[in-house]
Amino acid sequence: MRCQIFRSLCRPRSNRVSDLGCIFYCPSSQRQRLFSTTPRRNVRTTEMTDEQLAAVKIDRERLWKVLHSTCEWGKGERWGDGPTDIGMSRLTLGDADKQARDWFVETTKSLGCKVQIDAMGNIFAVRTGKNEGPPTYAGSHLDTQPTGGRYDGILGVHAGIEALKTMNDLDIETEYDTGVINWTNEEGARFPISMISSGVWAGAFSLENAYKLVEVGGKATQKSELERIGYLGTLEASHKANPIGAHFELHIEQGPILESSGGKIGAVEGAQAYKWFTITVRGRDCHTGTTEFQNRSDAMLTAAKLILHSHNKARADGCLASTGILKLRPGSTNTVPGWVQFSLDIRSREDATLSKLEEALKKDFERIANGEDVSGVNAQGTKGRGCTVEWQLDTDSPATKFYEDCIKCVEESAKSMLGTNAGGQVRRMTSGAGHDSVYTSRHAPTAMIFVPCREGISHNPAEYCSPEDCGNGAQTLLGAMLRYDRYRAEKGA
Amino acid sequence: MRCQIFRSLCRPRSNRVSDLGCIFYCPSSQRQRLFSTTPRRNVRTTEMTDEQLAAVKIDRERLWKVLHSTCEWGKGERWGDGPTDIGMSRLTLGDADKQARDWFVETTKSLGCKVQIDAMGNIFAVRTGKNEGPPTYAGSHLDTQPTGGRYDGILGVHAGIEALKTMNDLDIETEYDTGVINWTNEEGARFPISMISSGVWAGAFSLENAYKLVEVGGKATQKSELERIGYLGTLEASHKANPIGAHFELHIEQGPILESSGGKIGAVEGAQAYKWFTITVRGRDCHTGTTEFQNRSDAMLTAAKLILHSHNKARADGCLASTGILKLRPGSTNTVPGWVQFSLDIRSREDATLSKLEEALKKDFERIANGEDVSGVNAQGTKGRGCTVEWQLDTDSPATKFYEDCIKCVEESAKSMLGTNAGGQVRRMTSGAGHDSVYTSRHAPTAMIFVPCREGISHNPAEYCSPEDCGNGAQTLLGAMLRYDRYRAEKGA
Structure with a gap:
């Protein structure tokens, strides 16, 4: 049986039979060399037809x-x-x-x-x-x-x-x-x-x-x-x-x-385009039972507001925002955490849109942590003593x-x-x-x-x-x- | 110098001089026993005057x-x-x-x-x-x-x-x-x-x-x-x-x-009165870059909303609410967490007020996790595929x-x-x-x-x-x- 597609180029190396039937199946079991005296393979890409x-x-x-x-x-x-x-x-x-x-x-x-x-x-x-x-x-x-x-x-x-x-x-x-x-x-x-x-x-x-x-x-x-x-x-x-x-x-x-x-x-x-940030929120540890809201610098509550706001703002701008890591200290049920660190991953098809979102979030996060209302996240809660927010850029991948x-x-x-x-x-x-x-x-x-x-x-x-x-x-x-x-x-x- | 206050009861054991000068300072260095033949101490509380x-x-x-x-x-x-x-x-x-x-x-x-x-x-x-x-x-x-x-x-x-x-x-x-x-x-x-x-x-x-x-x-x-x-x-x-x-x-x-x-x-x-709960939010892990908001079951975003809402609601009811522990899985910057667990500590002077808050939060948390709006926390974001919320009572301390x-x-x-x-x-x-x-x-x-x-x-x-x-x-x-x-x-x- 002679290969109908690879014709003269056909040199068997395996016995596979393709969907097309005879292709690559040839009676000869002896590898032959054509067009060259140096060892060469069977089919060159440049010699293949689209069909091949x-x-x-x-x-x-x-x-x-x-x-x-x-x-x-x-x-x-x-x-x-x-x-x-x-x-x-x-x-x-x-x-x-x-x-x-x-x-x-x-x-x-x-x-x-x-x-x-x-x-x-x-x-x-x-x-x-x-x-x-x-x-x-x-x-x-x-x-x-x-x-x-x-x-x-x-x-x-x-x-x-x-x-x-x-x-x-x-x-x-x-x-x-x-x-x-x-x-x-x-x-x-x-x-x-x-x-x-x-x-x-x-x-x-x-x-x-x-x-x-x-x-x-x-x-x-x-x-x-x-x-x-x-x-x-x-x-x-x-x-x-x-x-x-x-x-x-x-x-x-x-x-x-x-x-x-x-x-x-x-x-x-x-x-x-996407950017990864590590956001650190610093407040002050205090007792959950004895510290009234107005005396707190609650880093966890602040982080919750920032995460929610990043979602709302990204949505409004047609971008994505996500938090996949969050750590806090000291980590005890009856201690308001004075330190929270979380990852923020923001994405957009366009570099310019992403930069705009980043700049807006930087301003908004600071205001929210200070107790100012931004898009409703501080509208109902008690204004405490505020927290600080620090941004660290970990990855910057332009579009x-x-x-x-x-x-x-x-x-x-x-x-x-x-x-x-x-x-x-x-x-x-x-x-x-x-x-x-x-x-x-x-x-x-x-x-x-x-x-x-x-x-x-x-x-x-x-x-x-x-x-x-x-x-x-x-x-x-x-x-x-x-x-x-x-x-x-x-x-x- | 004779003690002017403890008078006859005064028996020195130390040489301390109190704010009142002579008290407990007596010339005798030998402990004496009065009113009793069995060993007894110097001053009985029942015999003390208010001055003493x-x-x-x-x-x-x-x-x-x-x-x-x-x-x-x-x-x-x-x-x-x-x-x-x-x-x-x-x-x-x-x-x-x-x-x-x-x-x-x-x-x-x-x-x-x-x-x-x-x-x-x-x-x-x-x-x-x-x-x-x-x-x-x-x-x-x-x-x-x-x-x-x-x-x-x-x-x-x-x-x-x-x-x-x-x-x-x-x-x-x-x-x-x-x-x-x-x-x-x-x-x-x-x-x-x-x-x-x-x-x-x-x-x-x-x-x-x-x-x-x-x-x-x-x-x-x-x-x-x-x-x-x-x-x-x-x-x-x-x-x-x-x-x-x-x-x-x-x-x-x-x-x-x-x-x-x-x-x-x-x-x-x-x-x-206070109660401690462990709240578990279950969603689904997914990629932060490829999963649009509407396809997410974002346990971290949901937890952020619940924490913020617990604060807002506790404030409205004159109670306290705090989150001191938060864990998530899997914990990677570009994976939306499918599992978040956090502590919730709620407090009130009155048992009845605390129970009312607990019941309200249980209903509200479920609705928020389902994407319904409660007091504005879901007002701006994209409704995703929802998460489930599970409550575990760890400590119940009545007033x-x-x-x-x-x-x-x-x-x-x-x-x-x-x-x-x-x-x-x-x-x-x-x-x-x-x-x-x-x-x-x-x-x-x-x-x-x-x-x-x-x-x-x-x-x-x-x-x-x-x-x-x-x-x-x-x-x-x-x-x-x-x-x-x-x-x-x-x-x-």
């Missing part, structure tokens, strides 16, 4: 199976009866994360990749291409929130590995190196700056400050944990020393837009615009996969969350691919992306990488 | 010095430049509390007291009186809040010891036993039920449940810590097995009323009325001490805080003595009671105990 590209299919079942097998490391809370209905709790650089990392290194090495670890523990696995030049990567992260799910980050890394496996299976030769990246501490849950490691790579944070970051509720630093688990690499964590040719990141949407609109693939044009040619590769790949149904199923969107792609986009052509997740639930054990959507995402990722490889060859970059 | 009672003076300097010397154990945060301008952090049953307890036992034994420890670690030091009958005690506590001061509780115990020392110095014979009690875990800061040990004594809590109480943020139980520090006594913790004849407690006011009104001594008639004859002894003692200035300086008041006296009053005649503390600050390192006010309080305490002893003899109880 469309016929390159990932193994959806393998992707699903492998992804869930690695979720044994860092298993979280069970939320349903199914075998995969268990959340994740794989905090970065913990023992479970080390197991996932070890698996990543072993697997990509077994695929023939060259694996390097940089000074932030970011792992770069590279499959050799034909020409010199920085690799086209699929990148995401294997760490999770303390009560996270099985898809956020994890899907993107697994899809990247599945893409490399498929390239190997089908003996595809890319013009440039391709690879997969596992970024360290994307979540910012354990060491509280998210995407810190792609941030260091991009030059947004110094290595020194990143190393010093102390874990929430503990004493270990990012550096001490990198050392402890053996992932303090020697490669410089820098876009200069270790450039990226392009970065594609598959991710669950983490919101309900695709699901509610019947979309299948989001071609992500960029990411919301990001991804690379148009990368976005187009995503769109083309998705449309090719979905075929005649592609109509409204592929849509351009903006990411609500931050991702490592936000930092890679500062120094490399970048785009993201979103797939629906059930009810938009994420950062929750019940986060769920169906096998179909996982497969659609990984297929789109591979197609985008191959298309971009071809584009690079055409452009000569 | 007024002349019995504590050693104010000694009280101040000894009190601060024991504050070395459990030193907290420094807040000023003075030698005693350091707060306390002496959590119950910790190592520092053990040191303070050891000192208490040694000191009272050295004064000739019989010392017994009950099953809750309450320490009873008793100085023998003339007749059979339960002792008249001064009682308070040596434990503090994690960021407490040097006077709350500590002053009451030290004043009691100073009272016994003075009785010894002046060789006073009481009709009934007198003593000092150090109650365990009055603060409820480490094991979160306040006055649990006087509560067990009073039969308000079972010993079994008290033993099981686990420390905040740890694993030790009240029983395991009693055992560890060697204060798990054999005496039954019970008002039946170990009755109290009367209980006088000197305490700082912990509020600003005395100071702002020029008062010197509060004769406390009773204590506010307490103290014993009129004890209160009168306090008033008389204070007026005697202050002399012609006593006019508005002695005032009847209600305690805003709970105290061990609330439980003793269930089974023994009880009253409390309040002294001013600066700006009403308490449960704070900067809590301060001047040497003059500490001395006034201890002097009033001693006078009240002696007067009550005389009253008991007259009544024959």
Whole structure:
């Protein structure tokens, strides 16, 4: 049986039979070399027709199976009866994360990749291409929130590995190196700056400050944990020393837009601007039973007002505001807390809108803490002796615009996969969350691919992306990488 | 020189010279016995004139010095430049509390007291009186809040010891036993039920449940810590097995009323009713960047609204409401918390008013968590998917009325001490805080003595009671105990 699509280029390496029947199944078991006397692979991306590209299919079942097998490391809370209905709790650089990392290194090495670890523990696995030049990567992260799910980050890394496996299976030769990246501490849950490691790579944070970051509720630093688990690499964590040719990141949407609109693939044009602050409210400890309201400097009551006001004001401005961490001192039922610290996360599509919100909240918080009424939060209570409010900026992530040619590769790949149904199923969107792609986009052509997740639930054990959507995402990722490889060859970059 | 006041009763034991000059200073260095062939003390309370009672003076300097010397154990945060301008952090049953307890036992034994420890670690030091009958005690506590001061509780115990020392110095014979009690875990800061040990004594809590109480943020139980520090006594913790004849407690006011009104001594008639609850708000974890407000079940935002509303509603009802503890999960800047738990402490002078507030808040909290507007807290925000609210009652302390004859002894003692200035300086008041006296009053005649503390600050390192006010309080305490002893003899109880 002769391959009808790859024709003369067809060289068997595996015995897989694609959806198209004969593709990649050839009678010869002997690998042959054509057009060259040096060893070369079977199919070059630049020689593929659109039909051929469309016929390159990932193994959806393998992707699903492998992804869930690695979720044994860092298993979280069970939320349903199914075998995969268990959340994740794989905090970065913990023992479970080390197991996932070890698996990543072993697997990509077994695929023939060259694996390097940089000074932030970011792992770069590279499959050799034909020409010199920085690799086209699929990148995401294997760490999770303390009560996270099985898809956020994890899907993107697994899809990247599945893409490399498929390239190997089908003996595809890319013009440039391709690879997969596992970024360290994307979540910012354990060491509280998210995407810190792609941030260091991009030059947004110094290595020194990143190393010093102390874990929430503990004493270990990012550096001490990198050392402890053996992932303090020697490669410089820098876009200069270790450039990226392009970065594609598959991710669950983490919101309900695709699901509610019947979309299948989001071609992500960029990411919301967001800022993270630590707000410290200082009042005075006093006895809850003997101190009348007018004599109090109640830091907890003040914090409650500030949190409520941040929500009301963000809503009015079409932004988001959230508080995910709150600590207080001294922490006794009959002592009014004199010290409260909470996180404030504000987001907007536009940098200018976000800055406006920030400035307004700074003024409003001070007035509210002083007992002045702002939008009703102090309208009914007793004016006490006031508190002070201090702002600390922890993360400033401006609105990001991804690379148009990368976005187009995503769109083309998705449309090719979905075929005649592609109509409204592929849509351009903006990411609500931050991702490592936000930092890679500062120094490399970048785009993201979103797939629906059930009810938009994420950062929750019940986060769920169906096998179909996982497969659609990984297929789109591979197609985008191959298309971009071809584009690079055409452009000569 | 012959004593002009105690006349024939005067027998020197110390060489102290009182404010009145010659009192207790007699030329004879040999103790003599009069009116009796059995060994007896110098002065009987029942034989004292009012003038003589007024002349019995504590050693104010000694009280101040000894009190601060024991504050070395459990030193907290420094807040000023003075030698005693350091707060306390002496959590119950910790190592520092053990040191303070050891000192208490040694000191009272050295004064000739019989010392017994009950099953809750309450320490009873008793100085023998003339007749059979339960002792008249001064009682308070040596434990503090994690960021407490040097006077709350500590002053009451030290004043009691100073009272016994003075009785010894002046060789006073009481009709009934007198003593000092150090109650365990009055603060409820480490094991979160306040006055649990006087509560067990009073039969308000079972010993079994008290033993099981686990420390905040740890694993030790009240029983395991009693055992560890060697204060798990054999005496039954019970008002039946170990009755109290009367209980006088000197305490700082912990509020600003005395100071702002020029008062010197509060004769406390009773204590506010209060209830402590643990409120659990359940929502759903979700991503802060990708989840629009309408899709959230934000437990932290809901908790903020409930805390603000509890304040507004308590104010409208003339009550107090406070939140001193708040915990959330999972605790990550970019995850909306799906679980928040906070303490709610509500207080009123009247039981009925408190019940009315409790019922109103229960209804309001549920409506607010469902997104309905109650008094404006949901007026501006986006209605999300709602949260649930669960109430757990931890402490129910009804309003307490103290014993009129004890209160009168306090008033008389204070007026005697202050002399012609006593006019508005002695005032009847209600305690805003709970105290061990609330439980003793269930089974023994009880009253409390309040002294001013600066700006009403308490449960704070900067809590301060001047040497003059500490001395006034201890002097009033001693006078009240002696007067009550005389009253008991007259009544024959």
